[in-house]
Amino acid sequence: MMRRVAALAALLCAVAATSGCSTIGVKPWQRDLLAKPEMQLDADPLDAAIDEHVYFSKEASSGGRGFGGGGCGCN
Amino acid sequence: MQLKKPGSVPTALMAASCALLGASTAKADDSYESDDWQVDSALLYYKEDQQRVQAIEPVVSLKRDFGDDRSLGVKLTYDSLSGGSPNGALPSHSPQTFATPSGASLQAPSGEPQTYTTSSGRVVALLEKVTLYTTEPGQLPLDPNFHDQRVAFSTSWQQRLGEQMRLSVGGDLSHEQDFMSAGLNAALARDFNNKNTTLSFGTNLEADAIRPIGGAPVGGTDYTQLQKGGNESKTVGGVLFGVTQVLSRRWLAQLNYSYDASHGYQTDPYKLLSVIDAGGNAVGYRFENRPDNRTRQSVFLENKLALGRDVLDLSLRHMKDNWGIKSQTADLRYRLELGNAMYIEPHARYYKQNAASFYNLYLNAADPAPDVMSADPRLGAFDAMTYGLKLGMTLADKSEVSIRLEQYRQNARDVPAAFGQLQGLDLNPGLKSFIFQVGWRFSF
DSSP states (O other): OOOHHHHHHHHHHHHHHHHTTTTTSSSSSGOHHHHHHGGGGSSSSSHHHHHHHHHHHHOOOOSSOOOOOOOOOOO | OOOOOOSHHHHHHHHHHHHEEEEESSSSSSOOOOEEEEEEEEEEEEEETTBBOOEEEEEEEEEEEEEEEEEEEEEEEEEEEEEEOSSSSSSSSSSSSEEEEEEEOOOOOTSSSSSSEEETTTTEEEEEEEEEEEEEETTEEEEEEEEEEEEEEEEEEEEEEETTTTEEEEEEEETTTTEEEEEEEEEEEEEEEETTTTEEEEEEEEEEOOOOTTBBBBBBBGGGGEEEEOEEEEEEEEEEEEEEEEETTEEEEEEEEEEEEEEOSSSTTTOOEEOOOSSSSSEEEEEEOSEEEEEEEEEEEEEEEEETTEEEEEEEEEEEESOOEEEEEEEEEEEEEEEEEEEEEEEEEEEEEEOOTTOOEEETTOOOOOOBOOGGGGGGGGEEEEEEEEEEEEETTTTTTEEEEEEEEEEESSSOOOOGGGTTSSSOOOOEEEEEEEEEEEEO
């Protein structure tokens, strides 16, 4: 399963990096909504960091969005 | 050039500004220089039910833009933790007595450590001074003396490399009474297709020093012997590949694949397993023992959708590791603009994991002890739900204040049926906790 997902991700990257995606997206003057602070992927970095820390210390999974950092010897 | 959906003059002006500033795919227009430091701060209060862990955590993050996509960020976090932490043993109808690690000493009464060599060639000490605590009948065994403080510092620098690439490098340090961590990370991102597509690659390296209070127990040994060694260490290395894609004027998506490998001491030095006989009686305890190697892979997909003035954020994650754990996470936030510069953001999160291959709620006295073992509920099978609500408001001076309240609940799955003396006991009560957070963003 994981290999298939990784292969799909690699394929998406390859497609996106070539002209296949040139028709997807917007023109520079159509970025009004995308430029809003709340539309950024890291719109609330402290909320994300706090959530990551709480779930890291209570669950067996972490990360995915990016690198955590700092680690902890959480009980 | 023809504007297809100009909307209004202000919209067209904003669009033209964005074009001139060359706003990047995943970021707002960061390319101007600012004389101000942007401050993002929060105070978190976290509390678990049944007098378990509570934490108070202030966080301050500062960022300054130097123009041309160059920016510096620093973040300082402080954690104060206290309360009772489950030690891994099962509840019982009889009182159970345990030794707290904070009361243990490697020094024998004579002043000289009493050490000996185990069959595996490891030098350990036999502890003689301990402090005891007793768990009442029917209660989940908690070490009531859990106190810790954590200070974490991280910094990052971002800059442009040529026209299309961005580089970010960072480092972090974290310190607790019994744990230290240092890490470095670096990432490259390149834009394609008029900045509608961004490919990124990142890597990180982390080194941890584990210095358990009273020494690190010899994993899997009889708890009553209190065999303990010295300090331990662990290293973590990881890579992350990501693609960010603008799918439409209202839709931004990111897909990440990450892989990390940990090597070294991954056992929780304060966790035990009960040894249960055929009648359901606890006849002993063992220190837990986890494998030294762990590799994890995850796929993470995040979507941001602009719906009118509102924003929907949906992220999904699938993770698996070589300990036999698989997990699925779905996280949904909806930022609803209320007008008057206020918004409300409901949040729901669902998480599900299965158990690690070496997880056991208890050990069977009749069976030989396994090499690796843990009864830590965090490695067991459970579902978890989070419900939350955030309220934010932008003030006249452009600063923003927010409050957030969330409830988190874990429900154990696949709990073995209680038998004999275990009947009538809640063998895995799960977890319920509350998060209260206030935030303040401003510039100076």
